[in-house]
Amino acid sequence: MPNIEDVIKEALRIVTPSQDEVKAINSIALEIMHILERKLRELGLEAEVTLQGSIAHGTWLPGDRDIDVFLVFPRNDKYINLVKSGELVRDLAAAISEIGISWVMNYAQHPYLTLTYNGFNIDVVPCIKMRPGEKPITAADRTPLHTLYLRGRLSGLEGDVRLLKLMMKRINVYGAEIKVQGFSGYLTELITLAYGGFVNTIKAASRWIPFKVKITLEVPSKVNFNAPLVVIDPVDPGRNAAAAVSLDSMATFIAASRRFLRKPSMTFFTNNTKPLSALQVRNIPTLIIYGEYPKDYVEDIVWGQLRRIASTIWNTVSSSGFKPIDIGLYTPQDNYIVVMLTVEEPELPEYEVHMGPLVWTDEAEAFIEKYINASNVVGPFIRDGRWFVIRPRGIRSIKEAVVKGLKAVRGGVVKDSLLKGQVILINDAAQVNELPVELRDIALAFMSKRPHWLT
Amino acid sequence: MPNIEDVIKEALRIVTPSQDEVKAINSIALEIMHILERKLRELGLEAEVTLQGSIAHGTWLPGDRDIDVFLVFPRNDKYINLVKSGELVRDLAAAISEIGISWVMNYAQHPYLTLTYNGFNIDVVPCIKMRPGEKPITAADRTPLHTLYLRGRLSGLEGDVRLLKLMMKRINVYGAEIKVQGFSGYLTELITLAYGGFVNTIKAASRWIPFKVKITLEVPSKVNFNAPLVVIDPVDPGRNAAAAVSLDSMATFIAASRRFLRKPSMTFFTNNTKPLSALQVRNIPTLIIYGEYPKDYVEDIVWGQLRRIASTIWNTVSSSGFKPIDIGLYTPQDNYIVVMLTVEEPELPEYEVHMGPLVWTDEAEAFIEKYINASNVVGPFIRDGRWFVIRPRGIRSIKEAVVKGLKAVRGGVVKDSLLKGQVILINDAAQVNELPVELRDIALAFMSKRPHWLT
Numbered sequence: 001m002p003n004i005e006d007v008i009k010e011a012l013r014i015v016t017p018s019q020d021e022v023k024a025i026n027s028i029a030l031e032i033m034h035i036l037e038r039k040l041r042e043l044g045l046e047a048e049v050t051l052q053g054s055i056a057h058g059t060w061l062p063g064d065r066d067i068d069v070f071l072v073f074p075r076n077d078k079y080i081n082l083v084k085s086g087e088l089v090r091d092l093a094a095a096i097s098e099i100g101i102s103w104v105m106n107y108a109q110h111p112y113l114t115l116t117y118n119g120f121n122i123d124v125v126p127c128i129k130m131r132p133g134e135k136p137i138t139a140a141d142r143t144p145l146h147t148l149y150l151r152g153r154l155s156g157l158e159g160d161v162r163l164l165k166l167m168m169k170r171i172n173v174y175g176a177e178i179k180v181q182g183f184s185g186y187l188t189e190l191i192t193l194a195y196g197g198f199v200n201t202i203k204a205a206s207r208w209i210p211f212k213v214k215i216t217l218e219v220p221s222k223v224n225f226n227a228p229l230v231v232i233d234p235v236d237p238g239r240n241a242a243a244a245v246s247l248d249s250m251a252t253f254i255a256a257s258r259r260f261l262r263k264p265s266m267t268f269f270t271n272n273t274k275p276l277s278a279l280q281v282r283n284i285p286t287l288i289i290y291g292e293y294p295k296d297y298v299e300d301i302v303w304g305q306l307r308r309i310a311s312t313i314w315n316t317v318s319s320s321g322f323k324p325i326d327i328g329l330y331t332p333q334d335n336y337i338v339v340m341l342t343v344e345e346p347e348l349p350e351y352e353v354h355m356g357p358l359v360w361t362d363e364a365e366a367f368i369e370k371y372i373n374a375s376n377v378v379g380p381f382i383r384d385g386r387w388f389v390i391r392p393r394g395i396r397s398i399k400e401a402v403v404k405g406l407k408a409v410r411g412g413v414v415k416d417s418l419l420k421g422q423v424i425l426i427n428d429a430a431q432v433n434e435l436p437v438e439l440r441d442i443a444l445a446f447m448s449k450r451p452h453w454l455t
Numbered sequence: 456m457p458n459i460e461d462v463i464k465e466a467l468r469i470v471t472p473s474q475d476e477v478k479a480i481n482s483i484a485l486e487i488m489h490i491l492e493r494k495l496r497e498l499g500l501e502a503e504v505t506l507q508g509s510i511a512h513g514t515w516l517p518g519d520r521d522i523d524v525f526l527v528f529p530r531n532d533k534y535i536n537l538v539k540s541g542e543l544v545r546d547l548a549a550a551i552s553e554i555g556i557s558w559v560m561n562y563a564q565h566p567y568l569t570l571t572y573n574g575f576n577i578d579v580v581p582c583i584k585m586r587p588g589e590k591p592i593t594a595a596d597r598t599p600l601h602t603l604y605l606r607g608r609l610s611g612l613e614g615d616v617r618l619l620k621l622m623m624k625r626i627n628v629y630g631a632e633i634k635v636q637g638f639s640g641y642l643t644e645l646i647t648l649a650y651g652g653f654v655n656t657i658k659a660a661s662r663w664i665p666f667k668v669k670i671t672l673e674v675p676s677k678v679n680f681n682a683p684l685v686v687i688d689p690v691d692p693g694r695n696a697a698a699a700v701s702l703d704s705m706a707t708f709i710a711a712s713r714r715f716l717r718k719p720s721m722t723f724f725t726n727n728t729k730p731l732s733a734l735q736v737r738n739i740p741t742l743i744i745y746g747e748y749p750k751d752y753v754e755d756i757v758w759g760q761l762r763r764i765a766s767t768i769w770n771t772v773s774s775s776g777f778k779p780i781d782i783g784l785y786t787p788q789d790n791y792i793v794v795m796l797t798v799e800e801p802e803l804p805e806y807e808v809h810m811g812p813l814v815w816t817d818e819a820e821a822f823i824e825k826y827i828n829a830s831n832v833v834g835p836f837i838r839d840g841r842w843f844v845i846r847p848r849g850i851r852s853i854k855e856a857v858v859k860g861l862k863a864v865r866g867g868v869v870k871d872s873l874l875k876g877q878v879i880l881i882n883d884a885a886q887v888n889e890l891p892v893e894l895r896d897i898a899l900a901f902m903s904k905r906p907h908w909l910t
Contacts, residue, residue, distance in 0.1 A: 209815050210840060251840040255814040262820065282833050284806055284845055325808040325845060326838055342845070344807060349800040351739055353780040359710040360664050365717065372909065378737050381904040383781055385665060385706040390739055390780060390797070390904065449836040449845065454827065 004199065004264045008163065011269040015162035017062040025120075029055060029067050032115065032122050036069060039095045045088070046079075047126075048072040054185050056147045057154060059161040061169070065119065071126045072144055080137055083126045086111035092124070107298070109139045132235060145235035146186055153193060160198035164188045167268045171256045171453055173249040178303040179331070181246035183253070190217060190231055190241055205257040210250050215242075256453055265455065273452040276444040278429040284325070285346040286447050287398050289406070290338040290439060291421025293331055294413040302331065305414035309406060310339060316405030317341070320395045321348050328446045332438045337417055339402075340446045346398040346425055356380065356387035399423050459654065462719040463618065469724060470617035472517040480575075484510060484522050487570065487577050491524065494550045500543070502581075503527040509640050511602045512609060514616040516624070522577045525598055530584045535592055538581045541566035547579070562753070564594045587690060600690040601641050608648060615653035619643045622723045626711045626908055628704040633758040634786070636701035638708070645672060645686055645696055660712040665705050670697075711908055720910065728907040731899040733884040739780070740801040741902050742853050744861070745793040745894060746876025748786055749868040757786065760869035764861060765794060771860030772796070775850045776803050783901045787893045792872055794857075795901045801853040801880055811835065811842035854878050 017025075033049045040047050053068030054060035073079035073088075082088035089111045093103055096115065104114045112125040127140035136142050154161070165188050168174035173182035183191075194215045195201040210228035218234040228250040229242040260268050294302060306329050317324045325342040332338065356371075357363035364387055371377050371389045378390035395401045403423065409415045424434055429447060432440045472480075488504045495502050508523030509515035528534035528543075537543040544566045548558055551570065558568045567580040582595035591597050609616070620643050623629035628637035638646075649670045650656040665683035673689040683705040684697040715723050749757060761784050772779045780797040787793065811826075812818035819842055826832050826844045834844035850856045858878065864870045879889055884902060887895045 207815075247840050248837070251814045251837055255819065255837055255842075258814070258819065259823075282806070282831075282845075284833060285804075323808065325843070326836060345804040349740075351737070352799060353778065359706045359713070360662075364710070364713065368714075368909070376737075378739055378902075379904045380909065381781060381906065382703070382706055382710055385702050387710075388780070390737075447833075449834045451836065454823070454835065 002264055002266075004261070007264040007266060007269075008198065010266060011163055011166065012159055014269055015061060015166050016159060017060070021062060025055060025060070025067070028118055028120055029069070029122075032067070032117055033069060035096075035099070035101070036071065036092075036124065039092060039099075040071065043091055043095060045082075046074060048129075050144055050147070052125075052143050052147050057150050057161075057185075057189060058158045059154070059165065059185065059189060061162060061165055065121055067120050067122045068143075069122055069124050070140065070143055071124065072129050073126060075129045075134075075137065080128055083128060083138060084110050088126055089113055092126075112140075136236070142233070142235055142239075146233075149235050150189055150193070154189060157192050157197060160201070161189050161192045163198040163269075164192055164201055167256070167260075168253065170268055170271060171252055171451065173245075173253050176244035178300045178307065180249065181244055182249040183242070183245060187231060187241050187245070190234070191215065193217065194231070202257045202260055205254055206261055208250070208254050208257075210247055210254075252451070256451070259454060263455070265453075267453045267455055271452075273445075275441040276448055278432055278444060281429040281444050281447045283428050284447060284449075285343050285398070286426045286443070287341045287343065287346070287402055287423065288338065288426060288435065288439070288443060289341075289402060289418050289421060289423045290336050290436075291414075291417035291419070293334050293337055294417055297413055299331075299334075302337065302414055303329075305409075305412040306331075306337060306339070309409050309412075309414060309418070312409050313339065313341065313402055313405035316408060317343070317398065317401045320401040320404070321352060321393065322398055322401055326446075326449060328442075330439075330442050332442060335438060336436065337414055337421075338439060338442065339418065340443060341398070341402065342447070342449070343398050346427065348393055348396050350392060350396070351378070351390050352393040354389050354391050356389065358386050360385075399425060457719055457721075459716070459719045462721060462724075463653065465721060466618055466621065466724040467614055470516060470621050471614060472515070476517060480510060480515070480522070483573055483575055484524070484577075487522070487572055488524060490551075490554070490556070491526065491547075491579065494547060494554075495526065498546055498550060500537075501529060503584075505599055505602070507580075507598050507602050512605050512616075512640075512644060513613045514609070514620065514640065514644060516617060516620055520575050522575055523598075524577055524579050525595065526579065526581045527584050527599055528581060530589075530592065535583055538583060538593060539565050543581055544568055544579075547581075567595075591691070597688070597690055597694075601688075604690050605644055605648070609644060612647050612652060615656070616644050616647045618653040618724075619647055619656055622711070622715075623708065625723055625726060626707055626906065628700075628708050631699035633755045633762065635704065636699055637704040638697070638700060642686060642696050642700070645689070646670065648672065649686070657712045657715055660709055661716055663705070663709050663712075665702055665709075707906070711906070714909060718910070720908075722908045722910055726907075730896040731903055733887055733899060736884040736899050736902045738883050739902060739904075740798050740853070741881045741898070742796045742798065742801070742857055742878065743793065743881060743890065743894070743898060744796075744857060744873050744876060744878045745791045745891075746869075746872035746874070748789045748792055749872055750789075752868055754786075754789075757792065757869055758784075760864075760867040761786075761792060761794070764864050764867075764869060764873070767864050768794065768796065768857055768860035771863060772798070772853065772856045775856040775859070776807060776848065777853055777856055781901075781904060783897075785894075785897050787897060790893060791891065792869055792876075793894060793897065794873065795898060796853070796857065797902070797904070798853050801882065803848055803851050805847060805851070806833070806845050807848040809844050809846050811844065813841050815840075854880060 029051055037049045050070050052070045055067050102116050106112055106114055115122040125140050128137040130136050130141040168183050175182050176184035191201050194217055195204045214230040216232045219237045221232045221237040223238055225240045227240055228247045229245045230240050231242040233239040233241040310327050310329055314324055323344040328340040330338040356367040367387050368380055371380050376392050380387045380389050432443045484506055492504045505525050507525045510522050556570050558570045561567055561569055570577040580595050583592040585591050585596040623638050630637050631639035646656050649672055650659045669685040671687045674692045676687045676692040678693055680695045682695055683702045684700045685695050686697040688694040688696040765782050765784055769779055778799040783795040785793040811822040822842050823835055826835050832844050832846045835842045887898045
């Protein structure tokens, strides 16, 4: 078994960008910042153009193509209005079009631009100046303070942050978006800082207990956060920087940390799992529902709906008498929306026992009257002080139960897309060939049910 | 629909013994009491020979063949010893043999005799004189005080008691023995007295709530009884005269009382249900286990074991993943011991989900090590902060589960008899023909699952 030091040494080679990459990225960032400064001046707008995020912190992963540039405007009504309304971004977009840089307008809490420039994606985010202790006007306002806070403090720990980010990426908990509900880049930086390095973070996480971890780097918070993980944002003690982390993501990170310490291995940093063949996968009944990805919707919307749908399906299936084992959500290449559900049994028996009221309650008589002349019902009979009947089961097949659950969801494009899509029950792993090609490996991986890092 | 008055008038005709029967029973009782008095004198034993029970109270049901005669001995060490040891009963038995009356020795808390005389069964029970307020030496000592208490008080209510007894008999809750766990004769008398008649008792019972009913006729009790029904014994406030009544029996009586008031009918007093045919019964999977009745064991022993077995089987079957619906126990004609179990599904799927420890606990590593290289296991995977695996199910058939439950019971003749017997799974009611003739109607009635009085 390799020891931790060897693994980390090798992993560091992977996560450290080359000198060329550093140079290239910095010069691209400077170029675009100059362009933006010029355009803002031409528009008569007063702003600091600043580099933020992992490039500014020196913690990006090699090959990353994302650069964050924030435009910090003075804190006054004019700019607050221009930023929030999107007017500012629209003017800037027009100005940038003139010089042939292509862009897309995106919407978080307020509009921002994503430029495509020399092969990089550059997020250009307007925000309002915020001084330490002040309340942010927009959610983006804290970002410059984050960079300010980390400057100097993080130096020397960049490699550690990169190791942590890569590991989290590999175990699927990196990113605060709804699709992942995991650890944001800033959060990985704060945690690395709090514990003083990658290995110490892993050691600490191996002892984490969800809902019992609260990390305070600076000022203690007066707020009581109810979240699996609490990391007080040092620039705003009223905010939990780990609010996005779900129990699942935290548990996965804890489990992976414990495993890494017991069995250090490059599996935690590489992604070289071979696709499974149907012969390697046991035949546990798995229902697969998929539809087209709704092209015009942003990921957070789609995944928000998808998660709500998953939870409704799980509840409907359980309350219909099935035993759901696991549910998986996928949007491969943003082409499909896919829900996969493993169950113990895809078909339930014809009859079910149905518990009625206690015999001494007012409901007893209505229960008897309801069932006493019902055809196809056995009973009523008394057990443990209650009336019971045995009656034909409403829903016997898992397909029906899932479709019922899906229909019970309130609106949404994802629901519509899935209802228009396909529902396939896989009893034998070889049936994955009935699925579109892009879904087969995902289905086999889901059916095999073991995290790739658990070796 | 017949009204209550008409039904009761007709039922009274059934429960009231003829003048001939009254005369016959009284003269038989007197005869045997004279014989006993003479024999006791000859043996030099000093005792009051007293008539007790339903004959003494005038509340027996027509056709009853049981007469209770209690021999009340002075409260001193000599007699206490003679009664408790059984020496007295043995001497009396020998003396009675001389005059050609046949007898059987029975054992409750101490031995007593059952004589067969002119077609009657006469229980001859020795006991020790107890004055009101005194502690009983043997469990039988209270009986003469019960008769004393009821004398006079019950007069005029004999018909009401008889109606109550007959109804309880028909709905299967009459008798304090373990087989029934229902209402003793004395208890029906106390309840009728407390509420002042049959209809008032039924009306009161229709509003009973188990564990909330406490009936006090005389002195309130200082004891806190925890039982579905509490009726303070007026001759011994430290005793709950309804201690034998199970929740099931009480619930059945409550339900039947409510139904009787809504739909008065002779069904509650007659037993003219036609046997069902297999065509009338729905095919709910039912497992039937039966063995030979162990001839030399008294009913309370057999039924005590049978009830314990039923509860172990129920628990084993549930924890193995089956959904038990109902369990029935029978000892038809004391020839067979029979357990019948209805389940939703007699065969479970090949794999089951198995919940492991929370990922952040010390047990997590052992769980992973146990399953990571196990063949035939899918996972481990993480859900809701826990490790899970999907593994082959240990027990898939209900037969196996029931036999496992049976084997888990600690010793006993009933267990041995059932293990030597047959286990038959009925998926189709027509299969009852595979059962011994005496079991077929019982099986069909059990599978039809509706009390005969619920019409």
